Amino acid sequence: MKKGKSYVESAKKVERNKQYESAEALELVKETARAKFDETVEVHIKLGVDPRHADQQVRGTVSLPHGTGKTRRVLVFAKGDKAQEAEAAGADYVGAEDLAEKIQNGWFEFDVAVASPDMMSVVGKLGKILGPRGLMPNPKAGTVTPDIERTVNELKAGRIEFRVDRTSIVHAPIGKASFDVEKLQENLNVLADALIKAKPAAAKGQYMRSVTICTTMGPGIKINPLVLMAANK
Template identity: 65%
Template sequence: MARKGKKYLEARSKVDRLKLYTLDEALALLPEVSWAKFDESVDLAVKLGVNPAHADQMVRGTVVLPHGTGKSVRVLVFAKGDKAKEAEEAGADHVGAEDLAEKIQGGWLEFDKAVATPDMMGVVGRLGRILGPRGLMPNPKSGTVTFDVAQAVKELKAGRVEYRVDKYGIVHVPVGRRSFDPEKIKENVSAVIESLIRAKPASAKGAYIRGVALSTTMGPGMKIDPAQFRA
């Protein structure tokens, strides 16, 4: 078993592992349990009352964080003609068609998100083995296969994030950086929770928001009372 570092253990000692914190309490404690020298990501984990093994209980969606993730997002768009021009005007970092596909097949992957118009999926589909494992494949369910490329680019640049429940029924979403004002992180968390509630499957029974935790990239997790979100 890997040993935890001295700084991590010191940070963990400040967290009561049996306590359910309020979100405000967790945000107030965050600076005290963050010890890394870089501006860590703040991550939210939500345990849902669903069984992902059942197709009708798969929770997946996107949410535009009011204050973004704090990370600069490089957006690539597969489009031609007027749609390519529209993407460029919206602020896309890379726009193209077959030329971009060839570049990616050659090993180039200098982008964070990919968008494609539906008519370009014949070209993009050939890149599935490259983009799929990296989570870069455009998908209609995440709003990245669309003719409204300008809106997609603007939302991705503004901090739209995609979430999907894992096999344990947990959703992991970045909600900011350690340097963010606590109120901004709180508003981002609220946006994610509201989106998850809207995405609740009709077949889900019992308590839906069963567990919530907040942590930084290197820091220990803090359990948050899920009752405040159910309300």
């Protein structure tokens, strides 16, 4: 696919086969952000796991100290006191069967869904709709929880979910191109630390195989994975 002029100009600044130190890479990722909007800075980390095996799954949540720069629209399935907690914490949408019906009719104006445990009889019917979109509440991701208030607050503040995909890669946002390098570095370090702590016992050999950062519209920049791991041990 033909790349745009802006992308080509940005790519010229990146040495394709070089593995950068993270601070230098983050400086460069800001420099190569040329879109007219505030681009998201993404990290893509290839892990030495085989996600086809249940004992090599990597999944969890982490609260980035400086958030992602994006206000997430939080939907909460809850009733009674839990619904009041959700509303007080700033959830964008709160409901039960009414929200389930809207979703069944094709409404998806939210970024993350949370449910109190007693609502799973309602939410369970949405599995085939929400699951493929990565929106299904799940206890492992901390989105099925009795602690609705804390969860909504954390999600609004910058808590993200990470999960290895079928190609053994974890994809995650770590901020915006407008963030200072120091803030991006701290967010990256916190994510890397969470991934290291989530390393499966069954994983063999080098755990972080490659680390690439980029903006939404920018070229990929490689970070030395061994240096990143060493900095977060």
